[in-house]
Amino acid sequence: MRVALFVTCVNDALYPATGIAAVRLLERLGVEVDFPPGQSCCGQPQYNTGYRYETEPLVRRTAGAFAGYPYVVTPSGSCAAMIREHYPRIGAKAAAEGRGTDLARLAENLVPRVYELTEFLVDVLGVTDVGAYFPHTVTYHPSCHGLRGLGLGDRPRRLLAAVKGLELVELPGAEECCGFGGTFAVKNPDVSAAMAADKLRNAGATGAAVLCGADNSCLAHLDGTLRRQGAPLRTLHLAEILAATEAEPLL
Amino acid sequence: MPAFPAAAREAVHDDTLRANLRHATHTIRDKRARAVTELADWDRLREAGRAVKDHTIRHLDHYLLRLEEAVTAAGGTVHWAADAAEANRIVTGLVLATGEREVVKVKSMATQEIGLNEALEAAGIAAYETDLAELIVQLGDDRPSHILVPAIHRNRGEIRDIFRTRMGDWGRPAPEDLDDTPAALAEAARLHLREKFLRAKVAVSGANFMVAETGTMVVLESEGNGRMCLTLPETLISVVGIEKVIPTFRDLEIFLQTLPRSSTAERMNPYTTMWTGLGPSKGADGDGPSAFHLVLLDNGRTDTLADEVGRQALRCIRCSACLNVCPVYERAGGHAYGSVYPGPIGAILSPQLRGTASEIDATLPYASTLCGACYEVCPVAIDIPEVLVHLRERVVQGGPVTREGLRVRIRPAAGHTAERAAMRAARLLLDHPGALRRAERVLARTRRFRPHRLPGAAGRAWTETRDLPPVPAESFRDWWTRERGGTR
Numbered sequence A: 001m002r003v004a005l006f007v008t009c010v011n012d013a014l015y016p017a018t019g020i021a022a023v024r025l026l027e028r029l030g031v032e033v034d035f036p037p038g039q040s041c042c043g044q045p046q047y048n049t050g051y052r053y054e055t056e057p058l059v060r061r062t063a064g065a066f067a068g069y070p071y072v073v074t075p076s077g078s079c080a081a082m083i084r085e086h087y088p089r090i091g092a093k094a095a096a097e098g099r100g101t102d103l104a105r106l107a108e109n110l111v112p113r114v115y116e117l118t119e120f121l122v123d124v125l126g127v128t129d130v131g132a133y134f135p136h137t138v139t140y141h142p143s144c145h146g147l148r149g150l151g152l153g154d155r156p157r158r159l160l161a162a163v164k165g166l167e168l169v170e171l172p173g174a175e176e177c178c179g180f181g182g183t184f185a186v187k188n189p190d191v192s193a194a195m196a197a198d199k200l201r202n203a204g205a206t207g208a209a210v211l212c213g214a215d216n217s218c219l220a221h222l223d224g225t226l227r228r229q230g231a232p233l234r235t236l237h238l239a240e241i242l243a244a245t246e247a248e249p250l251l
Numbered sequence B: 001m002p003a004f005p006a007a008a009r010e011a012v013h014d015d016t017l018r019a020n021l022r023h024a025t026h027t028i029r030d031k032r033a034r035a036v037t038e039l040a041d042w043d044r045l046r047e048a049g050r051a052v053k054d055h056t057i058r059h060l061d062h063y064l065l066r067l068e069e070a071v072t073a074a075g076g077t078v079h080w081a082a083d084a085a086e087a088n089r090i091v092t093g094l095v096l097a098t099g100e101r102e103v104v105k106v107k108s109m110a111t112q113e114i115g116l117n118e119a120l121e122a123a124g125i126a127a128y129e130t131d132l133a134e135l136i137v138q139l140g141d142d143r144p145s146h147i148l149v150p151a152i153h154r155n156r157g158e159i160r161d162i163f164r165t166r167m168g169d170w171g172r173p174a175p176e177d178l179d180d181t182p183a184a185l186a187e188a189a190r191l192h193l194r195e196k197f198l199r200a201k202v203a204v205s206g207a208n209f210m211v212a213e214t215g216t217m218v219v220l221e222s223e224g225n226g227r228m229c230l231t232l233p234e235t236l237i238s239v240v241g242i243e244k245v246i247p248t249f250r251d252l253e254i255f256l257q258t259l260p261r262s263s264t265a266e267r268m269n270p271y272t273t274m275w276t277g278l279g280p281s282k283g284a285d286g287d288g289p290s291a292f293h294l295v296l297l298d299n300g301r302t303d304t305l306a307d308e309v310g311r312q313a314l315r316c317i318r319c320s321a322c323l324n325v326c327p328v329y330e331r332a333g334g335h336a337y338g339s340v341y342p343g344p345i346g347a348i349l350s351p352q353l354r355g356t357a358s359e360i361d362a363t364l365p366y367a368s369t370l371c372g373a374c375y376e377v378c379p380v381a382i383d384i385p386e387v388l389v390h391l392r393e394r395v396v397q398g399g400p401v402t403r404e405g406l407r408v409r410i411r412p413a414a415g416h417t418a419e420r421a422a423m424r425a426a427r428l429l430l431d432h433p434g435a436l437r438r439a440e441r442v443l444a445r446t447r448r449f450r451p452h453r454l455p456g457a458a459g460r461a462w463t464e465t466r467d468l469p470p471v472p473a474e475s476f477r478d479w480w481t482r483e484r485g486g487t488r
């Protein structure tokens, strides 16, 4: 099976370890992974801030980069949700504004092939035990776009629970937003910081060593707050935990 | 009104307010979740409610005319108000014509929206709020901060103090030894209000629903004060937003299930009062007013209706479930939204009813992380995040809107020039992977020289409480090329 990895711009520049982990994990499961170099950003920061016109070229680029791949897999719930929920809207609006139907067609063609990593593992590959090893206590923060946008449900937790050595502890108030929200974090810094503080207080109370998530943007916001506080908890992307094995442990 | 972020900053650092809000919203959101899961057909009820509301607002002209016909046939009088000023003028005139100088009020968002109490006061008419929470707000010279629980930002101790010091100024004073137990507070309010109910000749209310088919007005409340106001006085004046109409009596079946469960987490509403036209003069059971006036309020609603994405906000049945689950509302408090409609629904309704010209209205669409919790709980499935993004677009890009019935093209709001330039620059970079790759390399090479705190408003906002993520030595793209020798 051949899949294209959509690594996302944030992961590419700031969290390459997530992309590398996704490649290792998928290859270990017998998947042939490709990285189409024409890919870039899904356009979520622009779109969510209100710059729909600036988003259109990125929709076109993303759809073009992944043309011809039966599966596009991304380790980012919010980028997958951007494509699935908003690309069709952007295409429809461009058509309604008299700028042709090609964007809508590109979106329509891309959307059904895009999978968030845990969706791909559970739904397409049909695995929950990926043969990982991670002997630590972990608590999981389901980011809003994965939770409500994509409806990932308990897929991430099932994958984590099957990891050898891993003790999964429930995060109180897990379903509450961490306060990142893209440009929200800089437009409403006080509310954003208050939300991060509450999320981290809840995470700290679990006694877990690792706060795991499937969206590096949320984790960057939480990790940045932890570092400033000098707290012992560390953040990790789910892909890195799933990629770790007894032969190649992560921590 | 200051911009949302500035108003929210104060609330975030007010520990009492934060604790009051947190306690109240978490309690009610958990109860709501339980009340909703009891119904096996919740999703279908939600979809049915959405469909009825959508159908009605699409044919609003038709149903409003039918309503007018039915209300008139039942002996009521219908008045049409284009805006707040006209509505206030109509109501004030109607009260003055009765010769009365005081009115009792049933809690109503529409009358708050138009500032009716202030308008009545200016005309020498005293308006007494009879809902317990509204009473607390009124006695405290305060503003409501929640649609359903206007005094949600107050705790019991604060309420006792307000009752003790202010009740005497408005009527029957609170007992000297009033304590802060719920029963004692409720009893003080009951005695204070009873005096007003028994004296009042005129009542002012809103309505939760208006049935076009029968001309029936429906008010839901929990304390019985509403029923007192709707049955005791001789004249009833109801100010109702035009979007409150529903086609048939049967449609109530849906909303009488979804509204109480969404708002107070109750299976059934404690007091549901319905009245059609007049009481005694019709020879009925003697209950109800002998004069009934319905003031149908537009105040920006038809303009909102003209917007294909934004019009879904008119489906709102004001249950306030979206407020109770909103993490931003919980921390910012209701006052920060600068409107009688706070929280997620306020963030999309106010900038549509009032336009996005003012600072507060231009910042409201950004008062959300787009986490989607509001959409998930909304009993009429308003996609609040979608409307927020749509309104953000209006703020930064401008575009065609309808204001006062005219199609106009608004210009982008001021103050977004730097952001627009940054978004454009980022897009240009992201649309050229070659350039992106070079930029990543520069970032990696200079990573040791990065300051801990960033300059500029956006940079400071990030690094005030958070560190920046460390920049890796190698981007994923470079790793891939090195490991896999490029791609096919």
Ligand code: SF4
Residues within 6 Å of the ligand: B262, B315, B316, B317, B318, B319, B320, B321, B322, B323, B345, B374, B377, B378, B379, B380, B381, B382
């Ligand atoms: S938007 Fe929906 S959830 Fe919010 S108050 Fe209105 S009906 Fe209730």
